[in-house]
Amino acid sequence: MANLRSWKYGDERIGGKETVFTITSLMIGVGILTLPRTVAKATNSSDGWMSILIAGGITLIMAWLVAKLSTRFRNRTFLEFVGDKAGKPVAMAVGLAFFLYFLSFTSYITRSVAELTKQYLFERTPVEVVSLGFLLVVIYAVSGSRVGLVRLTMLFLPFVLLVTGVFLLMSVNLFELKKLMPVLHSDWGSILNGVQESIFSFLGFEGVLFYVTLMRKPEEAPKLTLIGVMIAIVTYVSIYLFTIAVFSYEVTENIMYPTIELAREVTVPGDFFERLESLFLIFWLVSIFATTSIALDVSVQSVRCFTKLDKKKLLYVLAPILYLLSMYPQNIVQLSNLGKLVSYMGIVTALVIPLLIFLIVKLREVMARA
Amino acid sequence: MKRNLRNKNTRTFEDGRTNDEFPLEAEAQRNVNYIHHRLHSPGDLMTKELELGSTGLTCVILNIDGMIDKTLIHQHLMRPIIEYDGPALDSPEGSAAIIRIKDEVLPLEEVHTISAMHEALFAILSGDTCLFMEGSRRALVVGSKGWESRAIEEPQTESTIRGPKDGFTEDIRTNSSLIRRRLIDPNLRLDSYLIGRRSKREVMVAYIDDIVSPELVTEVKRRLLTIEIDDIEGSGYIEQWITDSFLSPFPQIMNTERPDRFAASLLQGRIGLIVDGTPFQLIMPISISDAFKSPEDYYQHWLISSLIRLLRYISAFVATFLPGFYIALAEYHHGMIPSNIAFSIASAREGVPFPVFIEALLMESTLEILREAGVRLPKPIGQTIGIVGGLVIGEAAVSAGIVSPVMVIVVAVTAIASFTLPSYTFGIVTRILRFFIMVAASVFGLFGVILAFLVICIHLVNLKSFGVPYLAPISPLLPRDWKDLVLRAPVTLLRKRPQMMQTKDEDRMYD
Incomplete structure (x- = not known):
């Protein structure tokens, strides 16, 4: 019986379900709120779901590769592993890349949250104050234990996904199948455009590299990562389908946050609550918060190969940088440019670096055998 | 067990206080005089000199009025000594005589010998009776605790509609008996500790040996023995001393006045502390789900x-x-x-x-x-x-x-x-x-x-x-414990003990 226990007394490790939701949480951030617009714009048809599926497929392969890589760590952290296999300078470069990406990712989300709340919750409160409040709570979360952070995700994400499911179900009466038609009439070019857009929303799964060391059974990482990615794919595709079927793609292209607007269309029988989109946004804020905290945690973990500062002191140093970075964009356009930049950095950390490391590891194995 | 711990817990005081740890004198009167001097001859310190039958051997009895069971002292201690008509005890020096008195004269079960002054003082102050005998370097301690205590009443703070109406009182023996009456199990452990720097209070660590996780017992006892305080006034002091985080507003140790809740918690693989002098006993570890549970939940229909x-x-x-x-x-x-x-x-x-x-x-x-x-x-x-x-x-x-x-x-x-x-x-x-x-x-x-x-x-x-x-079983997710979270599954389906307690014996029922 002993090996069936999912939790041991005083244990500071994470189990399967926690890993799955950590990965999903890292992927689903603010992207989900704008995804239907960006994909609809890129494909310019209702076939965007194919783009999401293809992007999801690519992500599955990459995530599997990343997770497979992580099973070789054997109680080392990711950066220690890279250091052992490819030398200290490479490990430092990789650490820097991850640090920069996840740090700017965190600031980007922080600012986006501020803009979102400005649009949907209150108009008068300045973004600076809202971001500061959000950031402080994120830092509080990261300054706790890492397992605590994972458990926090475990607490929030299933609930948020459930609520999203309920919202989607409630909008079933607005669902018009004919808006999804005609199927399969877009050309490959526009589909690929959509793939490029939607793959940005899938980035973040590489964070698993930093959580494998916490897992009770690291050998299960590939399987769990795949499940986590699949949850994200299902969520994205269903939200996309519902948005298009409710608004049609022409309208979706011009809505800033289509996913939230979808919630606006939903009415509760009896009209007791109004403006459900604020409520929906609040649920998503909780999930976005989890994403942000994990991202910041990854960034803190990756900078630790440079400095011996403990986590709390490091956070004190990083906090002002984060805040200033998130305040840098002057308007929505600049913010979305920052988002683009962050996404391209994400491509490097999620796709390029893992592939290179994988190749190096393989190459060394081959050379060792020869 | 208890006596070992008692010795271990007695400390020498470097802060100018008299060290009472010295062996008893052979001359009974000198011991008695020391005790009188040490306690400043309070009005409630009772001293009675007796003669062992007609042997001419002097015994002195010391105890504190109001803390003792007088009938017991009269009937079973004084009377047998006065009415002793056996042979003269041949060796008045040494301990042979006093051991014979203990074994053959006194019809009492709770008697033991001591040989040091601090033990005598402790016994007298905690309501036992000390018997010194002329010429013996040992003394007898007769368990004679008997004081006025509140009767068992219905708990004030946790009332239920259906369920037992008895609550803990201030007396540790009453409280431990309330638990023993509910758990008639040879594996029930009530390990006693005396805690406190000056005033020593009894604290009992209650658990069921073949259920509870052994690491948990070790950890609770370890934390308990770190307590260094003059007196633990009530269980609140212990709770605040051994709690995981005193910054948190959330209680990490539950207090209860209900013996049924206490006993049920032991069966779930938790550890209880029974503290002398308070009706609030402690249960640990707990999680936030326990805030929403009442013992009554298990007495009523599951729906x-x-x-x-x-x-x-x-x-x-x-x-x-x-x-x-x-x-x-x-x-x-x-x-x-x-x-x-x-x-x-x-x-x-x-x-x-x-x-x-x-x-x-x-x-x-x-x-x-x-x-x-x-x-x-x-x-x-x-x-x-x-x-x-x-x-x-x-x-x-x-x-x-x-x-x-x-x-x-x-x-x-x-x-x-x-x-x-x-x-x-x-x-x-x-x-x-x-x-x-x-x-x-x-x-x-x-x-x-x-x-x-x-x-x-x-x-x-x-x-x-x-x-x-603290958030178990929600996060980390322990699906088995969800049967007793918001939903209280029918009793026949609650086959296992809570997973979060990591019990040695997981099954509550036989298949």
């Missing part, structure tokens, strides 16, 4: 219990979040309230001079003052306070236009909801958090409420009670 538990979860949520939520909606997000309700709120707030937050703060503070006053006052007057405070002030405040009627409703519902929690300590937590959330809501509206909620959640995921995550 009733599950629904009532659901109600408790909702009311805890209401008690914590409702005022903050109201402030957020009324100050920032009028749009989210359905228009007709929004109109009635707005018209009710017509003429109220304060912003919603100040209004709420005023009303909540008044309520807390009333509540505190009601607790302090004698019961009949307490009710008057309730009526004057609740009805008169509330009504007057509304008609004077200081607060709006909606606010009165919000505050009243909040107050009533916070009373539904079976544990008083958790009820207080909702009161503390409520103010925190109100402040957050007044600054950031709903966003603030969510931030406050997140801060609470972050705190909770990092909190532990004796190594058990």
